[in-house]
Amino acid sequence: MGYDDQNIFAKILRGEIPCDKVFESEHALAFRDINPLAPVHVLVIPKGAYVSMDDFSANASDAEIADYIRALGTVARELDLQESGYRILANHGRDAHQEVPHLHIHLFGKRDMKGMLPKQA
């Protein structure tokens, strides 16, 4: 699947749409989810045009990958989540119900997240 540069996170990266930014590095941006599912719900995205983790891991440079992973950890530390804990999650494609086709990792914290996934019907 090609990259759609009209997706909402591409517009945020171009500054066409505002975001509630919590962190920015050379290759990554982190901002609060507009529809939070936890007291802390942040989306961490690479600045490059990647749809998914498989796309990113195959096509991003080592510098982009290192910066992105470090950004995730930095956000967790800066939001003081190491002690209470946090969950990271990325949806890709149909089965995971990805809504925005630009790689994003959700970072959730400051609530009890109980089980991994709802049990299958």
Ligand code: AMP
């Ligand atoms: P996903 O199902 O993993 O693709 O989730 C996309 C997420 O993006 C959802 O949690 C939305 O609430 C969030 N979202 C959509 N538009 C915006 C926006 N303009 N600013 C921040 N978060 C957004």
